[in-house]
Amino acid sequence: MTQITFIEPSGNEVTLDIKDGWSLMQGATSGGVDGIVAECGGSCACATCHCYVDEARLAELPAPGDAELAMLENVAAERRPNSRLSCQLKAMPSLVGLRVALPDTQE
Amino acid sequence: MAGGIVIVGAGQAGVQAAEALRSGGFEGAITLLGDEPHGPYHRPPLSKAWLAGEIDAAQLMMRAPEMLARKRIDLRTGVHVQAIDRTSKSLRLADGSALPYDGLVLATGSTPRTLTLPGHDAPNVLALRSRDDASAISAGLQACIASGQPVVVIGGGFIGLEVAATARKKGAAVSVLEAAPRLLGRVLAPTLSDWVAAVHRSHDVQLELGITIESIGIDAGGRAVAVQAADGRRFAAGLVVVGIGVTANDQLARAVGLECDRGIVVDDCARTADPAIVAAGDCTARRLTDGTLLRLESVNNATEQGKSAAAALLGQARPFAGTPWFWSDQYDKKLQMAGLSTGAQSWAVRGAMAAGSFSVWHYRDGRLIAVDAVSHARDHLLSRKLLDAGITPTPEQVQDAGFDLVGLMNR
Numbered sequence: 391m392t393q394i395t396f397i398e399p400s401g402n403e404v405t406l407d408i409k410d411g412w413s414l415m416q417g418a419t420s421g422g423v424d425g426i427v428a429e430c431g432g433s434c435a436c437a438t439c440h441c442y443v444d445e446a447r448l449a450e451l452p453a454p455g456d457a458e459l460a461m462l463e464n465v466a467a468e469r470r471p472n473s474r475l476s477c478q479l480k481a482m483p484s485l486v487g488l489r490v491a492l493p494d495t496q497e
Numbered sequence: 498m499a500g501g502i503v504i505v506g507a508g509q510a511g512v513q514a515a516e517a518l519r520s521g522g523f524e525g526a527i528t529l530l531g532d533e534p535h536g537p538y539h540r541p542p543l544s545k546a547w548l549a550g551e552i553d554a555a556q557l558m559m560r561a562p563e564m565l566a567r568k569r570i571d572l573r574t575g576v577h578v579q580a581i582d583r584t585s586k587s588l589r590l591a592d593g594s595a596l597p598y599d600g601l602v603l604a605t606g607s608t609p610r611t612l613t614l615p616g617h618d619a620p621n622v623l624a625l626r627s628r629d630d631a632s633a634i635s636a637g638l639q640a641c642i643a644s645g646q647p648v649v650v651i652g653g654g655f656i657g658l659e660v661a662a663t664a665r666k667k668g669a670a671v672s673v674l675e676a677a678p679r680l681l682g683r684v685l686a687p688t689l690s691d692w693v694a695a696v697h698r699s700h701d702v703q704l705e706l707g708i709t710i711e712s713i714g715i716d717a718g719g720r721a722v723a724v725q726a727a728d729g730r731r732f733a734a735g736l737v738v739v740g741i742g743v744t745a746n747d748q749l750a751r752a753v754g755l756e757c758d759r760g761i762v763v764d765d766c767a768r769t770a771d772p773a774i775v776a777a778g779d780c781t782a783r784r785l786t787d788g789t790l791l792r793l794e795s796v797n798n799a800t801e802q803g804k805s806a807a808a809a810l811l812g813q814a815r816p817f818a819g820t821p822w823f824w825s826d827q828y829d830k831k832l833q834m835a836g837l838s839t840g841a842q843s844w845a846v847r848g849a850m851a852a853g854s855f856s857v858w859h860y861r862d863g864r865l866i867a868v869d870a871v872s873h874a875r876d877h878l879l880s881r882k883l884l885d886a887g888i889t890p891t892p893e894q895v896q897d898a899g900f901d902l903v904g905l906m907n908r
Contacts, residue, residue, distance in 0.1 A: 412556055422561035429509075429800050431539030431559070432546075434874075435824045435833065436796070457831065460874035497800075 425492030467493030501526025506604030510778025513803025616713025646735025657740030836867030
């Protein structure tokens with residue numbers, strides 16, 4: 391279990407213990423976090439699970455693959471240097487305490 | 498509004514409609530009826546990660562119950578709707594009760610076609626639609642792997658090919674039997690059909706095209722043990738997965754006189770002829786401006802029509818937006834398709850097919866109509882933008898890997 395804090399579009403913060411190996415999208419949606427649509431169910435095909443990760447910890451995350459980079463060009467909200475797709479980020483102990491903000495819009 | 502809005506079907510289209518109603522400012526009651534015992538879940542992983550046993554039910558969940566509750570979406574599972582009464586604006590449920598509505602969204606999905614051959618109803622002849630279907634196939638797959646029995650997939654469509662890929666990944670011997678002379682012949686260019694076939698064969702799938710199935714052979718206990726072809730060949734099977742398409746669940750609408758033609762006929766804003774009833778997703782057939790009907794079975798269609806259906810009940814016209822898109826994951830390959838390739842006359846390939854990352858561009862009457870990208874998300878997304886904008890790159894531009902197709906967008 392890795393503790394991750396999600397900041398919903400309203401500013402409301404939700405801290406969840408996510409099983410290691412689960413994607414942050416899976417953890418957030420099953421945990422009732424608002425702000426993720428995840429149309430494609432985690433297939434890296436829709437860009438509706440866009441999130442902004444804590445910039446200070448960006449370098450700790452595995453780098454995005456080609457498919458994620460391409461899909462990030464298609465996000466509905468502003469793309470920023472710390473934009474990621476939450477379906478491509480897996481919970482793991484090194485990410486404990488990571489703060490992940492969700493954009494105002496996904497579609 | 499006393500009855501509020503009732504949504505029949507808690508899948509992709511139904512959930513999308515419910516959430517779009519709330520985000521669109523609807524404050525009344527929203528009731529989301531699902532006939533399965535489970536709350537909303539993602540269907541795409543069913544033929545992949547779920548079938549492989551790699552994810553659990555919580556990971557498959559589309560929305561947590563508390564999320565729906567926060568949005569005041571009243572989810573009721575295990576509810577079967579028997580009939581619509583358009584006069585009293587109410588539904589009759591299987592338990593005999595009536596449920597009034599002011600607005601009704603039909604998002605009833607589709608049902609897999611079944612074989613009508615001898616032996617088709619054996620307990621290990623299965624189709625994939627629901628989570629429970631996929632769980633049953635997963636159990637059958639495990640049993641095949643444990644006993645060394647092969648899996649036979651009837652139908653070389655997306656579902657069948659995804660099941661075949663997952664079964665191979667898990668170590669089962671797999672045959673795919675397809676009646677047509679090539680795979681996915683209605684959607685893919687011939688060159689891509691051949692490429693997909695080669696991928697499956699390279700993963701040791703026994704792929705038989707142009708084959709006619711005569712019967713399912715059963716043992717004394719009634720279980721399927723083989724698939725018998727008309728040409729005399731016999732394919733031993735511990736599990737038979739049937740993926741030969743779906744039919745729209747349009748019975749409720751048909752029974753009350755709403756136009757149905759292989760689906761509930763809706764306009765581009767998901768409206769039926771009854772202003773209180775809209776429909777979205779797999780259960781629909783969309784009337785295009787030229788009068789023809791378009792049936793799409795996809796996540797993209799379900800979400801787009803779900804949004805249109807919600808808007809229609811709020812008095813707004815929201816036409817289906819953008820080029821339709823689809824995807825399929827097989828082995829480590831991602832096939833992403835944009836547009837409708839029906840009637841394509843010529844094709845151009847961008848990138849190296851041998852390297853496994855390329856795209857096939859479909860042309861009809863000199864215009865770009867569809868693009869299939871293999872493990873090339875950039876080409877896929879770019880093609881959606883070009884198709885949305887009605888821009889046709891020449892086949893020469895497409896084939897020239899050095900040509901900047903993105904630049905066409907900015908002219």
